Amino acid sequence: MHGQRDAMQGGAAHDERPVRVWDVPVRLFHWALAGFFAFQFWSGETGGNAMQWHLYAGYGVLSLVLFRILWGFFGSTYARFASFARGPAACLRYARQLFSRRPVPSLGHNPLGGWMVLAMLGALALQTVTGLFANDQIATQGPLADLVSDAWSDRLSSVHAWNFYVLLGLVSLHIVAVLYYRLVKGQNLIGPMFSGVKRVPAKLAESAAPRPGGAWRALIVFAAALLAVYLVVQRPF
Amino acid sequence: MTKKNLALNLLAAASAACFAASALAQHKPEDLVKHRQAAMSLMGWYFGPIGAMVNNKMPFDAKLAARNAGYLVTLSRMPLEGFDPSTSGAKNTKAKDKIYLEMDKFKRHMEKMQTEVDKLDKAAQTGNEADIKVAFGNAAKSCKSCHDDFRAK
Numbered sequence: 001m002h003g004q005r006d007a008m009q010g011g012a013a014h015d016e017r018p019v020r021v022w023d024v025p026v027r028l029f030h031w032a033l034a035g036f037f038a039f040q041f042w043s044g045e046t047g048g049n050a051m052q053w054h055l056y057a058g059y060g061v062l063s064l065v066l067f068r069i070l071w072g073f074f075g076s077t078y079a080r081f082a083s084f085a086r087g088p089a090a091c092l093r094y095a096r097q098l099f100s101r102r103p104v105p106s107l108g109h110n111p112l113g114g115w116m117v118l119a120m121l122g123a124l125a126l127q128t129v130t131g132l133f134a135n136d137q138i139a140t141q142g143p144l145a146d147l148v149s150d151a152w153s154d155r156l157s158s159v160h161a162w163n164f165y166v167l168l169g170l171v172s173l174h175i176v177a178v179l180y181y182r183l184v185k186g187q188n189l190i191g192p193m194f195s196g197v198k199r200v201p202a203k204l205a206e207s208a209a210p211r212p213g214g215a216w217r218a219l220i221v222f223a224a225a226l227l228a229v230y231l232v233v234q235r236p237f
Numbered sequence: 238m239t240k241k242n243l244a245l246n247l248l249a250a251a252s253a254a255c256f257a258a259s260a261l262a263q264h265k266p267e268d269l270v271k272h273r274q275a276a277m278s279l280m281g282w283y284f285g286p287i288g289a290m291v292n293n294k295m296p297f298d299a300k301l302a303a304r305n306a307g308y309l310v311t312l313s314r315m316p317l318e319g320f321d322p323s324t325s326g327a328k329n330t331k332a333k334d335k336i337y338l339e340m341d342k343f344k345r346h347m348e349k350m351q352t353e354v355d356k357l358d359k360a361a362q363t364g365n366e367a368d369i370k371v372a373f374g375n376a377a378k379s380c381k382s383c384h385d386d387f388r389a390k
Contacts, residue, residue: 046378047378047381048373048378048381049371049377051377052292138281138284138377138380138381139281139288139289139373139377140288158390
């Protein structure tokens with residue numbers, strides 16, 4: 001199996017270079033979000049006194065999502081939406097080789113992975129925003145539920161409940177996809193999400209222009225996201 | 238009590254039971270839906286502040302908690318009789334029709350909720366906030382497990 005893959009790559013595997021594609025903010029965001037997602041799954045299913053923590057963690061998820069959206073505009077090179085939101089032609093071209101064993105390396109997100117990121121962010125944004133207005137028909141309601149009628153709060157609660165299955169589907173597909181890349185296509189996408197460094201063929205590495213967003217900028221953007229969520233949730237004014 | 242009196246009492250009790258049963262059977266499905274929703278709305282009304290207290294959203298008020306929990310004990314016995322098979326397919330309800338196919342399970346959920354509400358009441362009468370919090374959480378969970386099974390999302 002490995003011999004076959006090496007043969008197909010024509011030894012190119014030995015001519016790989018490391019490129020720092022994921023900066024620290026992107027990686028922290030990813031793993032924090034994964035943790036929060038698991039916690040929200042658990043707390044939402046458990047109910048009872050876990051609901052208060054479901055709300056607090058929800059504010060955390062909303063902050064992270066907001067941060068990531070901002071980082072998609074002001075962040076490091078490969079975190080920017082402009083770098084990975086590709087057109088239908090590029091996606092189709094990429095999709096055609098998806099089921100071949102031949103790896104097609106990308107510097108940041110590949111064209112399909114990029115849309116997966118956008119889909120997950122979109123679904124998470126919908127989930128957190130509907131959660132703000134939701135109620136659980138027992139004793140818990142989102143911090144903005146009193147701004148809308150009960151009928152709307154109930155409707156948004158339904159969206160919150162059903163969209164969770166959409167999220168679960170997307171997250172499952174995301175995990176299956178990285179495992180597929182690892183096991184079938186021989187591309188390790190998981191390691192770089194820890195180390196930040198992806199090994200890509202030298203030729204592709206030459207075209208790389210990784211520019212980190214910078215720790216200070218990340219902190220400022222995250223603080224802005226936190227402040228926005230605080231203002232929305234607490235409504236101090 | 239004389240034998241005659243006993244017989245009369247039994248007759249009266251039996252006819253009252255028959256009358257109650259037939260009266261219940263005559264309720265329109267929409268009224269049954271209204272009944273159970275009213276009962277559960279009131280439960281939410283009296284349950285909510287206890288939740289707000291134990292989650293520090295309002296100051297702890299032992300008296301209010303005890304009063305509300307006391308009301309809840311009675312209220313918790315009410316919704317079940319609104320879940321009559323005649324309300325299958327009724328409008329303006331999120332109750333799933335499978336309730337009437339799985340009535341035993343549904344009743345077990347209701348009894349579990351009543352048990353948890355009784356415990357909440359016990360805790361509330363002692364006024365111990367930590368105990369109330371635990372009991373509140375368990376009561377809320379008993380609501381949720383039934384909603385998960387029998388309430389449309």
